[in-house]
Amino acid sequence: MTTFYINPVNLIQTLTMALDLAVDGVSLHQKRTAIICSHLSERLGLRIDVEHDLLSAALIHDIGAASSTEERRKLADPSMEWSKEAIFVHAEKGYQLLVNSDTFLEIAEAIRYHHDNWDGGNPSGLAGQDIPLIARVIHLADRIDVNTRKTGPILHNCERVQSLIKAGSGRSFDPELVDVFLDCSAKESFWLDLTAPDRASTFNSKMKMGITPLSIYDMLHVAEIFATIIDRMSRFTATHSRSVSGVAVFLAKWNGFSQNELHLMRIAGLLHDLGKLSIPNAILEKPGPLTRDEQLIVRQHTYYTYIILDQIEQLSPVAQWAAWHHETLDGQGYPFRLNEAALSLGARIMAVADIFVALAENRPYRKKLPQESIQRIMSAMVKENKISGRIVQTLFDNFSEANLVVQTMEAMTQPTLDPVSA
Ligand SMILES: [Fe+2]
Ligand SMILES: [Fe+2]
Ligand SMILES: [Fe+2]
Missing domain, CATH: 1.10.3210.10 (Hypothetical protein af1432)
Known part of the structure; x- marks a missing residue:
């Protein structure tokens, strides 16, 4: 049996590029979501293996929508009003795609619940702490990225996005995570990292760790x-x-x-x-x-x-x-x-x-x-x-x-x- 010494995270980074291909609006969305996750994870002090799963899951979190260019576009559009059930469809499909794979098993669950709201009413029946932590972090990071405008100076976005997320605290998002976000997004580099995803300071070094053949x-x-x-x-x-x-x-x-x-x-x-x-x-x-x-x-x-x-x-x-x-x-x-x-x-x-x-x-x-x-x-x-x-x-x-x-x-x-x- 041939073993490839491929770092699974590098593989995922490569695959996220495939999922972001040339679709207006969604390009780089998954990578930016992962960068936001890496800031949150640092502040949360997550264990290295948990952080790896978090970043890997974030990089392919919208994989369930990959077959539909229209759905991918909608997911990255902040003006889209989703009906209660529709937003969960791609999350479930992503789970189904990955759940039988040894490589992705750990992150399949996180992807399944990445639009679950903190206060419940989700198809999963989960609420609050019962929603896996990784899914809660991705949910928050995803909404931060989607609501951050990609044109014009990014620092003009900070206050608007911060108050938007604050308004969702305890309803859409885990209030503790919202506090962590408000804390770490005070620094300009949090936002500027999103404008230079290939150079994002904390993210790239974390991605290089942990070679599992x-x-x-x-x-x-x-x-x-x-x-x-x-x-x-x-x-x-x-x-x-x-x-x-x-x-x-x-x-x-x-x-x-x-x-x-x-x-x-x-x-x-x-x-x-x-x-x-x-x-x-x-x-x-x-x-x-x-x-x-x-x-x-x-x-x-x-x-x-x-x-x-x-x-x-x-x-x-x-x-x-x-x-x-x-x-x-x-x-x-x-x-x-x-x-x-x-x-x-x-x-x-x-x-x-x-x-x-x-x-x-x-x-x-x-x-x-x-x-x-x-x-x-x-x-x-x-x-x-x-x-x-x-x-x-x-x-x-x-x-x-x-x-x-x-x-x-x-x-x-x-x-x-x-x-x-x-
Ligand atoms: Fe072809
Ligand atoms: Fe999503
Ligand atoms: Fe997303």
């Missing part, structure tokens, strides 16, 4: 969670990441990859469309052809996949295998316009797997294609020097096995899944 199986589980989030963005691609992953692993196996490389290929396949989190659901769900402007928005997704995964050094070469799936051998692909000389076997395999799966599954604008059509389209792409003829041949030689992967994954989709609000 993650095994490849832990990493696979994390990749599965993110594949679920990506695939829930559209009911038409509800199993796309898993299918691409399955087909890519088959192709890699037939091309002599080692067991360890096959694990990495599985992870790369699950995460190849990670950058899709930057694309509005309305574009992914559009039932007709995309406009030129919409196509350009779609084109950004592999760039984001690359910059997110490239940060996890230990996962090399996953970033390349995952993110180069729209590059073509003739150098006309995107976003790096790499050519034959630069594209590794793993990247070529992913490109073939992605095209095959896309043709073999239903799309908003057409039904899945039959074998002859798939073979005709892919052969033409080989002729145009877009994709590898050798890999395509391997695929054709094992067509039914590859097709079975897609059909099996599709059959596993829960019919009740509501992708946009999921």
Whole structure:
């Protein structure tokens, strides 16, 4: 079993970047929430392990809303009036996503209750001290960040936000935590840290502590969670990441990859469309052809996949295998316009797997294609020097096995899944 010496907090920091991708208003919200949590935790004198859980949970606290760009936007908008139940929906979804993972189990509960009000009336039935401390701290930090205006000098915000939070003391928020906030937000650096999240003084040093090795199986589980989030963005691609992953692993196996490389290929396949989190659901769900402007928005997704995964050094070469799936051998692909000389076997395999799966599954604008059509389209792409003829041949030689992967994954989709609000 391969062990990756990945600091889970670093991994979470990387993943929070994925969750904050290019969505107006919510960008960096989770990181700023975590910075506020780190100030509160310092004043509270939390134990180091509790603080780690707090910061990790804060960094991905809105993970349950990740599949919906609209919901993410609303969560960061202070003018949004939430109905009593609606605000809790993403908190419960976040819990459900994480609760089966060893890596995130500790923080799943905190995420579940991060909108619970101190004075009760929550779906959880909890109130006061019964709400886990980490959830109470995140709730407060989240509202501080959401109500802090992101334009203009940040120090102009202090008094307004302080009195707003004070008004919620004992109702929305734990009164002791509100006092802690009022105390530590007296210093200017509390606010200025939010304007420079990558340099925030106390936060960054805390993030570097505590290396707990993650095994490849832990990493696979994390990749599965993110594949679920990506695939829930559209009911038409509800199993796309898993299918691409399955087909890519088959192709890699037939091309002599080692067991360890096959694990990495599985992870790369699950995460190849990670950058899709930057694309509005309305574009992914559009039932007709995309406009030129919409196509350009779609084109950004592999760039984001690359910059997110490239940060996890230990996962090399996953970033390349995952993110180069729209590059073509003739150098006309995107976003790096790499050519034959630069594209590794793993990247070529992913490109073939992605095209095959896309043709073999239903799309908003057409039904899945039959074998002859798939073979005709892919052969033409080989002729145009877009994709590898050798890999395509391997695929054709094992067509039914590859097709079975897609059909099996599709059959596993829960019919009740509501992708946009999921
Ligand atoms: Fe939230
Ligand atoms: Fe939030
Ligand atoms: Fe893609």
